[in-house]
Amino acid sequence: MTPSLASTTPLILRRVESPYLQADHKPVESRVALIGDRGIVIMGQGPSLPGPPGTRFRVIGAGMSRTGTKTLNEALTILLDGPVHDSGIQSLGGPMPQIKAWLEIMDLAPRAQTFSEQKKLDWLISEVLDGYVATMDCPAATLTPEIMRVYPDAIVIATTRDQASWWKSMNYLNSLMGTWYLPLVVLWLYKTQVYGMWRERFHQIMKWRYQQEKIEEDTLRKHEDHLREVVPPEKLFFYEVSQGWEPLCKILNVPIPDRPFPHNNNKTAAAQTFRDHIVAGMLSWLFMLTVFSMVTWLVRSWLVQRIS
Numbered sequence: 337m338t339p340s341l342a343s344t345t346p347l348i349l350r351r352v353e354s355p356y357l358q359a360d361h362k363p364v365e366s367r368v369a370l371i372g373d374r375g376i377v378i379m380g381q382g383p384s385l386p387g388p389p390g391t392r393f394r395v396i397g398a399g400m401s402r403t404g405t406k407t408l409n410e411a412l413t414i415l416l417d418g419p420v421h422d423s424g425i426q427s428l429g430g431p432m433p434q435i436k437a438w439l440e441i442m443d444l445a446p447r448a449q450t451f452s453e454q455k456k457l458d459w460l461i462s463e464v465l466d467g468y469v470a471t472m473d474c475p476a477a478t479l480t481p482e483i484m485r486v487y488p489d490a491i492v493i494a495t496t497r498d499q500a501s502w503w504k505s506m507n508y509l510n511s512l513m514g515t516w517y518l519p520l521v522v523l524w525l526y527k528t529q530v531y532g533m534w535r536e537r538f539h540q541i542m543k544w545r546y547q548q549e550k551i552e553e554d555t556l557r558k559h560e561d562h563l564r565e566v567v568p569p570e571k572l573f574f575y576e577v578s579q580g581w582e583p584l585c586k587i588l589n590v591p592i593p594d595r596p597f598p599h600n601n602n603k604t605a606a607a608q609t610f611r612d613h614i615v616a617g618m619l620s621w622l623f624m625l626t627v628f629s630m631v632t633w634l635v636r637s638w639l640v641q642r643i644s
Contacts (some may be wrong), residue, residue: 372528383430384419388465391418391485393465394588397472398480398567399495400559401551404504404577405473405626414598415590423476426464428534435530437464442475442537445482446544461486478541478559480520481566492567493587494560496574503553521617553618 357450394416399405401424409420429440448457457603461483465471476483480492546558563572573587580597 345525363487383425383434384413384422384468386421387418387469389466391467391469393469393471393490395470396476396480396483396487396490396492397470397495398477398492398563399473399503400477401474401493401507401574402502402557403497403556404475405495407577407598408493408575408584409472410585410598411577412470412472414593414595415585415588416469419467420464421471421476422473423467424473427475428530434464438475439530439537441479442534442541445479446540457482458486475538475541478545480563483616484567488640491571491573492563493573493584495565495579496576497555502556506551512614515522521621523617523621525617525620526613534552568576 343641397405397408397412397420399408404546406422411420414418423438424433429437430438437460439456439462444453444457445462448454461479465483465486471483477494478536484490484492542551542555543549545562546555548555548558560574576588577597577599582590585592
């Protein structure tokens with residue numbers, strides 16, 4: 337059962353200029369992260385930048401992918417006046433130190449048994465989330481208890497939706513991600529080399545946490561049941577983005593902003609992101625083939641001159 341809306345320390349919304357926010361509080365760069373049942377992520381423009389070290393971490397965004405996580409991401413950026421760490425984006429398209437840290441977190445979390453291993457995991461999580469006000473999406477959502485151990489004062493907001501509509505949306509995403517040619521087409525795109533390691537470690541987390549290797553029809557139910565088991569009721573809030581500002585602002589105890597509620601990452605945006613990456617991948621292949629042809633021609637010319 338969703339807990340009552342508890343009050344937290346009041347926040348005052350203010351207008352700021354910063355490296356990670358524009359004047360209208362929108363992230364300088366946005367990126368669409370699409371996580372399918374194979375654990376592959378398609379990314380758009382750019383990851384979010386952290387704020388100053390020691391920025392107060394307020395919210396663990398524990399909603400499963402395709403429940404409105406991108407919308408909540410932007411809403412929290414506005415309400416909490418700081419950057420949100422979208423773990424799907426940052427773990428594949430962020431700075432290399434963040435990518436390496438997330439790969440290490442994903443590898444260590446399922447097998448951290450000793451005191452030193454757990455402390456190392458705590459340190460990795462605190463290091464990668466320092467400067468952010470919240471985290472969002474997978475793999476972080478699957479590691480909610482581990483993040484709670486590092487940030488015990490944070491609340492947990494899990495975006496949710498009707499099971500049938502969620503699975504329909506996830507299946508649509510899987511139909512995009514399941515194309516046999518996608519890994520080949522994006523082979524030369526920057527940072528795609530980490531996809532294989534990321535996918536394997538995400539599968540390990542899924543087997544460890546939910547006893548299934550990939551996102552399936554009952555994954556949303558299993559994930560939300562797990563949250564009810566591990567998160568104290570007074571800290572756990574289920575939220576549907578279709579409800580808009582009011583319930584979210586009550587959870588955070590902040591005033592409702594005088595601006596439209598954001599809506600991000602619908603089916604059209606997902607399909608467009610997929611098409612953009614196919615085009616970018618084809619262009620990368622054209623570039624590599626052009627370079628290969630030029631090198632071949634130069635080597636052939638050199639050999640002809642040497643022989644003659």
